[in-house]
Amino acid sequence: MPHEALVHEIRRFNRFYTDLIGLLDETLMQSPYTLAEARVLFELGRKARPAGGRAGFLARMFHLDLAPVASELAGELHLAPAYLLRVLRKFTAKGLAEIRDGPKNGLRVLSLTTRGEAALVDLEAATNRDLARLVVKLEDKEAAELSDALNRATRLLATAGM
Amino acid sequence: MPHEALVHEIRRFNRFYTDLIGLLDETLMQSPYTLAEARVLFELGRKARPAGGRAGFLARMFHLDLAPVASELAGELHLAPAYLLRVLRKFTAKGLAEIRDGPKNGLRVLSLTTRGEAALVDLEAATNRDLARLVVKLEDKEAAELSDALNRATRLLATAGM
DNA sequence: ATCAAATGATTGACCAAGTCAACTAATAAC
DNA sequence: GTTATTAGTTGACTTGGTCAATCATTTGAT
Numbered sequence: 158m159p160h161e162a163l164v165h166e167i168r169r170f171n172r173f174y175t176d177l178i179g180l181l182d183e184t185l186m187q188s189p190y191t192l193a194e195a196r197v198l199f200e201l202g203r204k205a206r207p208a209g210g211r212a213g214f215l216a217r218m219f220h221l222d223l224a225p226v227a228s229e230l231a232g233e234l235h236l237a238p239a240y241l242l243r244v245l246r247k248f249t250a251k252g253l254a255e256i257r258d259g260p261k262n263g264l265r266v267l268s269l270t271t272r273g274e275a276a277l278v279d280l281e282a283a284t285n286r287d288l289a290r291l292v293v294k295l296e297d298k299e300a301a302e303l304s305d306a307l308n309r310a311t312r313l314l315a316t317a318g319m
Numbered sequence: 320m321p322h323e324a325l326v327h328e329i330r331r332f333n334r335f336y337t338d339l340i341g342l343l344d345e346t347l348m349q350s351p352y353t354l355a356e357a358r359v360l361f362e363l364g365r366k367a368r369p370a371g372g373r374a375g376f377l378a379r380m381f382h383l384d385l386a387p388v389a390s391e392l393a394g395e396l397h398l399a400p401a402y403l404l405r406v407l408r409k410f411t412a413k414g415l416a417e418i419r420d421g422p423k424n425g426l427r428v429l430s431l432t433t434r435g436e437a438a439l440v441d442l443e444a445a446t447n448r449d450l451a452r453l454v455v456k457l458e459d460k461e462a463a464e465l466s467d468a469l470n471r472a473t474r475l476l477a478t479a480g481m
Numbered sequence: 482a483t484c485a486a487a488t489g490a491t492t493g494a495c496c497a498a499g500t501c502a503a504c505t506a507a508t509a510a511c
Numbered sequence: 512g513t514t515a516t517t518a519g520t521t522g523a524c525t526t527g528g529t530c531a532a533t534c535a536t537t538t539g540a541t
Contacts, residue, residue, distance in 0.1 A: 482541105483540100483541090484539105484540090484541090485538100485539085485540080485541100486537105486538085486539080486540095487536100487537080487538075487539095488535100488536085488537075488538090489534105489535085489536080489537095490533100490534080490535075490536095491532105491533080491534075491535095492531105492532090492533080492534095493530105493531100493532090493533105494529105494530085494531090494532100495528105495529080495530075495531100496527105496528085496529075496530095497526100497527095497528090497529095498525105498526090498527080498528090499524105499525085499526085499527090500523105500524080500525070500526095501522105501523085501524080501525090502521105502522100502523090502524100503520105503521090503522090503523100504519105504520080504521080504522105505518105505519080505520075505521095506517100506518085506519080506520095507516100507517085507518080507519095508515105508516080508517075508518095509514100509515085509516070509517090510513100510514080510515075510516090511512100511513090511514080511515090
């Protein structure tokens, strides 16, 4: 099969890339958060609205509630519910996040506090700084090529995976 | 700076790719090995010669005659020496690997037993099967494109990183 | 030759990340 | 109204991984 070579290429890339992001993870470890905690923080930032926050106009109109429910987050991050809860407890204890009862009771709606958003901004700044240091050596043309390569890879792997 | 957009693209790719290999890791978790253990097994297979002293078929195939020393392996895999040793102990207990004194005494030379190589073959077969299932949906032309994209990304990230 | 750093390996004690199973609470189904 | 389901929650526990102290071998200085 002609795909066998591709399999080996992917594994080679895997080794390479895993090593690379391993370096970035180290900076993440400098932060007061576990890898899992950092992922939760990121995902909350991507999906949650602030505690006091109003839903956006469209969101209200079409009942698109983007504030994530605990189980939803657990599913997306592949975290055991019990463990996610511990992480969230830690966050609430530090005043970074809030857990409130949702409209459908029994469900819990998650949100970042202002302080949580600040923490997220800090964390993103740190990882961005690291990545920036990594790519700063690239010529503009190379940067464009890398961007293109990553997009292609994503698109192809995604169509393969679904 | 024009690189800022690239940084965000890399992070997006990171999320995507991490998720993807997360799926593959799951199959790895089905195996009796930890992720760390699996990595040690892989690396031993890539570098170690079998106990008898001749290079194993994998080593021969890739022209690697390098019997790894414990500290070397710990460095490459970024594992704490103490932890690597535990993994190796587990392997020797199961008859998968051997630890012998090297020429420079004080150093320890590692090798896979025949049984260890068999275990490695099994493990590689499993992960290859998963990857194959992933890419089988690609047209030949797409497969070539993916291969190209991964190679470009590797090259560019490598030159950036070093 | 001898003693002092230095490097690598090893061990036991320890910590914390993550799991498991049992339980509560709210909703949905019949 | 009773049962079954789904989400959440908690405490007990397992185990992956770390830390600090120790042993062993080597290297370098005097």
